[in-house]
Amino acid sequence: MKIGILGSGNMGSSLGLLWAEQGHEVFFGGRTTEKGRAVAALAEQGTQGGTNDEAARFGDVLLYTIRGINPAEVLTSVEVLSGKIIIDCNNFEIPEGFAYAPIELSLAEKLASQVPNARVVKAFNTMAQEVFELAPSPLKDYQVSVFVCADDAQARQTVMKLAEDIGFTAVDCGELRHSRLVEGLGNFIRFMIIGQLQNPYTTLSIDVLPAASEQRLGGRQP
Amino acid sequence: MKIGILGSGNMGSSLGLLWAEQGHEVFFGGRTTEKGRAVAALAEQGTQGGTNDEAARFGDVLLYTIRGINPAEVLTSVEVLSGKIIIDCNNFEIPEGFAYAPIELSLAEKLASQVPNARVVKAFNTMAQEVFELAPSPLKDYQVSVFVCADDAQARQTVMKLAEDIGFTAVDCGELRHSRLVEGLGNFIRFMIIGQLQNPYTTLSIDVLPAASEQRLGGRQP
Numbered sequence: 001m002k003i004g005i006l007g008s009g010n011m012g013s014s015l016g017l018l019w020a021e022q023g024h025e026v027f028f029g030g031r032t033t034e035k036g037r038a039v040a041a042l043a044e045q046g047t048q049g050g051t052n053d054e055a056a057r058f059g060d061v062l063l064y065t066i067r068g069i070n071p072a073e074v075l076t077s078v079e080v081l082s083g084k085i086i087i088d089c090n091n092f093e094i095p096e097g098f099a100y101a102p103i104e105l106s107l108a109e110k111l112a113s114q115v116p117n118a119r120v121v122k123a124f125n126t127m128a129q130e131v132f133e134l135a136p137s138p139l140k141d142y143q144v145s146v147f148v149c150a151d152d153a154q155a156r157q158t159v160m161k162l163a164e165d166i167g168f169t170a171v172d173c174g175e176l177r178h179s180r181l182v183e184g185l186g187n188f189i190r191f192m193i194i195g196q197l198q199n200p201y202t203t204l205s206i207d208v209l210p211a212a213s214e215q216r217l218g219g220r221q222p
Numbered sequence: 223m224k225i226g227i228l229g230s231g232n233m234g235s236s237l238g239l240l241w242a243e244q245g246h247e248v249f250f251g252g253r254t255t256e257k258g259r260a261v262a263a264l265a266e267q268g269t270q271g272g273t274n275d276e277a278a279r280f281g282d283v284l285l286y287t288i289r290g291i292n293p294a295e296v297l298t299s300v301e302v303l304s305g306k307i308i309i310d311c312n313n314f315e316i317p318e319g320f321a322y323a324p325i326e327l328s329l330a331e332k333l334a335s336q337v338p339n340a341r342v343v344k345a346f347n348t349m350a351q352e353v354f355e356l357a358p359s360p361l362k363d364y365q366v367s368v369f370v371c372a373d374d375a376q377a378r379q380t381v382m383k384l385a386e387d388i389g390f391t392a393v394d395c396g397e398l399r400h401s402r403l404v405e406g407l408g409n410f411i412r413f414m415i416i417g418q419l420q421n422p423y424t425t426l427s428i429d430v431l432p433a434a435s436e437q438r439l440g441g442r443q444p
Contacts, residue, residue: 099399102324103406133434142431174418177321181413184325184406191403192428196396201431206414209364209423212355 001162004059005029006052006074007066008039011089014132015063015124018166020047022136029055053080061085061158067093068107070114082117085155087162088179089124091186098191106179108149119155122179123148123163125186128193128200136167145205147182149173171206223384226281227251228274228296229288230261233311236354237285237346240388242269244358251277275302283307283380289315290329292336304339307377309384310401311346313408320413328401330371343372343381344401347408350415350422358389367427369404371395393428 001024005012008028020026020043029052030036040049048058053076056062062081064071067090071078088108092100112120123146131144146163148170150156160170173182189204223246227234230250242248242265251274252258262271270280275298278284284303286293289312293300310330314322334342345368353366368385370392372378382392395404411426 098403100403102326102402104324130433131431134431139431142429144429144431171414172418173414178413180324181320181322181406181410184403185410188403188407189428191400192393192395196394197430199430201433203429203431205427205429206411207364207366207425207427208419208421209353209356209361209366209425211352211423 001025001158002058002060003027003162004055004057004062005039006055006062006064006071008036008049009065010129011124012063012065013039013042014129015089015166016047017043018132018135019162020045022165024162024165025058027055027058029053056080056084059084061087061162063087063089064111065089067091071111072114078115081115084118085152085158086111086115086118086120087123087159088120091125091183091190094190094194098187098195100187103180103184103187106176106183108176108179108183112151112176119150119152120176121148121150121152121155121159122173122176122182123159125183126189126204128202130200131203132166134167134201136165139167142203143169143205143207144203145169145171147171147173147185149176149178149182151176169205223247223380224280224282225249225384226277226279226284227261228277228284228286228293230258230271231287232351233346234285234287235261235264236351237311237388238269239265240354240357241384242267244387246384246387247280249277249280251275278302278306281306283309283384285309285311286333287311289313293333294336300337301339303337306340307374307380308333308337308340308342309345309381310342313347313405313412316412316416320409320417322409325402325406325409328398328405330398330401330405334373334398341372341374341377342398343370343374343377344395344398344404345370345381345385347405348411348426350424352422353425354388356389356423358387361389364425365391365427365429366425367391367393369393369395369407371398371400371404373398391427
């Protein structure tokens with residue numbers, strides 16, 4: 001799969017390098033050609049680097065790591081995004097005392113309204129960049145959830161597959177509107193990571209337990 | 223510990239019976255004496271049952287399962303609650319299509335404003351009642367989180383201990399204000415349980431992964 005990274009900072013470079021290791025073609029975009037190329041040079045496998053415009057042209061799937069900035073301000077033309085899958089991995093800025101404002105509208109929905117011809121997918125907003133050091137193994141053993149929302153079901157499935165490729169457990173969270181809930185999870189986990197536990201390896205997951213009637217461990221029966 | 227259950231429905235009866243099994247003294251309260259006594263009769267160990275007023279008098283820790291109703295409407299006098307620990311396990315009603323309103327104020331904070339002399343603790347709002355069938359074993363093996371918020375640190379510790387007693391992993395979420403985040407988790411997990419996976423054994427947990435430098439499993443090094 002051809003993946004373009006828009007904004008090759010912590011999240012962008014980590015995810016892009018992991019996808020490249022899994023055999024995907026990755027183009028790292030930056031504000032300048034030099035910045036994108038410097039990240040591409042970190043990869044063992046062949047990747048490319050250049051501007052955000054070039055990354056946007058290159059990818060069928062784009063990772064948009066540039067929080068709160070309209071793509072129209074980043075790209076020469078947003079026409080290039082038409083039909084493409086855009087992963088929004090962003091979270092709200094942390095307010096003083098983690099006193100988050102109520103989520104009226106998700107960042108992902110706002111992004112979708114700015115690029116109505118693209119297929120926006122919310123994902124990868126509930127873990128710190130450090131967790132990617134553990135991907136794909138031993139991460140796979142920990143069953144860390146990546147919560148995925150999108151209005152386009154095929155785009156959602158594609159991103160779920162990209163999450164599984166690098167050792168995460170993908171969780172289908174339905175329509176993009178549910179990004180409000182998933183961004184709430186992002187606010188919560190960042191509160192735990194930064195405010196409470198002060199440990200960047202803190203992750204959030206759902207787990208479906210075996211029903212009591214299926215227990216083999218001697219638990220109470222219903 | 224003396225525990226009073228206010229409202230002995232699904233959540234109240236399940237939690238109360240588990241605590242009784244662990245040796246706590248439990249009084250099940252209901253709208254009528256008969257209702258409270260009927261639940262108490264389900265226990266193998268000695269428990270008591272009666273009215274909500276009696277349960278409130280009895281317990282040092284009270285479980286308040288009566289969603290969205292002011293204790294002043296449930297009890298003859300709220301004076302009885304002074305200094306007591308009140309666990310709020312409630313969640314918002316599910317709106318059509320899981321289109322939750324933004325959380326301006328948590329249910330727990332609202333309850334605390336109604337009983338300012340009590341010590342309100344948010345907990346047990348991120349799992350379905352079916353999960354209690356697995357407590358305390360094999361639940362303990364699954365490390366299911368109970369997210370606990372309270373302004374009173376001792377009350378928070380007491381409830382964390384009560385969660386651990388029955389096989390959950392307690393997670394300190396700080397001040398009661400953070401119930402807004404934790405009730406957001408409740409909205410999310412109910413969306414997964416009822417809307418997406420349709421499986422009541424779906425649980426939500428945090429997990430702190432071993433850092434890459436501590437890995438013994440051959441993961442990528444940072």
